[in-house]
Amino acid sequence: MSHDLDALIVSELEQLDLLISTRRPLLTRCIAGPVTVEELDALSALLHSAYTAMERIMFHAAKKAGLHGVASRTSPMWHTILLNTLTEAHPPVISAELHGQLRDYLGFRHVFRHAYLHELKWGKMRPLVENLEAVVSCFGSEIMEWMQKKA
Secondary structure (H helix, E strand, C coil): HHHHHHHHHHHHHHHHHHHHHHHHHHHHHHCCCCCCCHHHHHHHHHHHHHHHHHHHHHHHHHCCCCCCCHHCCCCCCCHHHHHHHHHHHCCCCCCCHHHHHHHHHHHHHHHHHHHHHCCCCCCHHHHHHHHHHHHHHHHCCCCCCHHHHHH
């Protein structure tokens, strides 16, 4: 089962990289500004999709680490519990610094799922958009490093 989880995590990381690389022109254009309403909508979907992919990877990592209670998704707060537990695991799956960054994306995920698109504001999304590639890269590196330690 561990080998299957390893392959699944690697496959999900590849999909996450593909998501970002195929949207790089959008990211570059929007960071340079100005941002249209349609681009804002696209960026909000991208931020949501990227965090959801990272959360899916964290879910598989929790299973691999034997944290089955965390990986059960039974609590309404399971998103936050999952993120916190992976930072507190021994060895940690993700660093405290990355945890802080991912909390911001988790917060956006909540807003995206519960707000109307026209309520989203570029000023609040901009830092997430600007840092997305770096956060995804750091996330991938930390996950792979953790998997190597667990091998």
